[in-house]
Amino acid sequence: MSLAKNILLFGATGTIGTYILNAILSSRPQFNRIAIFTSPHTASTKAPQLNKLKEQGVEVIVGNIEDENTVKAAYEGIDTVVSALGRNALAQQIPLIRLAAASSSVKWFLPSEYGTDIKYGPSSANEKPHQLKLKVRAYLEDEISRDDLAYSYVVTGPFAEMYLNLLPGFEEAGGWDVKARRAVLLEGEGEISLTTMKDVGILVLNTLLHATTETRNAALCVNSFTTSPDKIQAEFERQLGGQPWQVSRTSLARLRESEAAAWEAGKPAATVLTLRRIWAEGGTLYAKRANGLIGEPKVMGLEEVVANEIERVSKL
Incomplete structure (x- = not known):
């Protein structure tokens, strides 16, 4: 199965989106195009950051995420969409998915799933924080043909x-x-299984680089350590x-x-x-983690995470 070559990211300048974009840029030669979609407000308030990204070869598309024509134009020539939209914007992914499925080029969508496994057990369906992500999954799985659009959920557990x-x-x-x-x-x-925010980026990158029948149309439960x-x-x-x-x-x-x-x-x-x-209650413990399916990338361990936290606090 062909690898992702032309990537578009939503939420790329947010907390977790920044780590995902940085990881992708660390393997810049693996991709033809790396583009991000950002709002006019972000373009204004984060101009220096966006200028640095442009210098690294990132295409910066400025527009309203709710403007379908702008999103359609952004999808032209893109084969893979990665969303890192925050919790309050998760529902906005549904029209993005619909437009991606209708696009002639987009074939793979990674929604914003980074965090707790929302289908860990029977009680998960009733957990209040899971509801928007569950709706996005239901739309991808029940309303979209796999011939039009594949998906992968990168489920990381809590950020360490x-x-x-x-x-x-x-x-x-x-x-x-x-x-x-x-x-x-x-x-x-x-x-409890934890994932550092830097490792979230690494795990998403490796998902993009390991497009197989096992990683597409699947929930990939990955983490840094338990x-x-x-x-x-x-x-x-x-x-x-x-x-x-x-x-x-x-x-x-x-x-x-x-x-x-x-x-x-x-x-x-x-x-x-x-x-x-x-x-x-054990809601981050998977029967088997999927790190091996995406090349078993090097991730951080407890000792390093604790050392980083001690160093962070010492600088305050």
């Missing part, structure tokens, strides 16, 4: 860097404060010379209470609390 941080005001959800030497661990939480809160805590203590930490634990029952209260109060943190509870 974000998982480590305590959520202000909701510290009971777990995390680490290196500066204060404080950690909150979730009771009953076993192993660990546990206690192992993370031990690694922090090891790297910091055994300095004492204030360690407390939150029960899953208490986390569920905070989650329900946050949803009832309409707090934005409700989504994070739900995801933390899903992770604690």
Whole structure:
């Protein structure tokens, strides 16, 4: 099966999109065209960043994502679309998919799936943070012919860097404060699979470079490493010379209470609390990870992630 050669990215200057684009640019000779679609607002506020991308050979297409004619024009000559749109813009992928399927050149679409496995188990269908991604999947799988458009879901699990941080005001959800030497661990939480944001980019790149019957029309559950809160805590203590930490634990029952209260109060943190509870329940542990299907790229480990977090905090 032919590899992706002409790539168009949506959300390329966002938090995770930046890592995906950087990874693709690291293998620039593998591709004929690398284009990004960005809004007039982003073109204005991130002009220096976009100018640097242009110097690297990136085509910058400026337009309104809701303007079908502009999107159609952007698709001309493109064979693969990668979306890194944020959680609040996930529904906008449905018209993008419809237009991609109608395009004469686009044959592969990678929607914004980076994060928690939204079909891990029967209860996943009812989880509030999953609903928009589930709608996008349903549209791709039920409304679009595979002859018109293939898809791949790159499912990474939680981002390691974000998982480590305590959520202000909701510290009971777990995390680490290196500066204060404080950690909150979730009771009953076993192993959890994490992926660094840099590795998300590497894993997407390798998906693009390994287009096979096994990686197309499939959910690729990939990650950097699997660990546990206690192992993370031990690694922090090891790297910091055994300095004492204030360690407390939150029960899953208490986390569920905070989650329900946050949803009832309409707090934005409700989504994070739900995801933390899903992770604690084992919702990131796959029967088999798909890293091998995409060439088993080199990814980061726990030791390096903890070292990076210590270094980050030391610079604050």
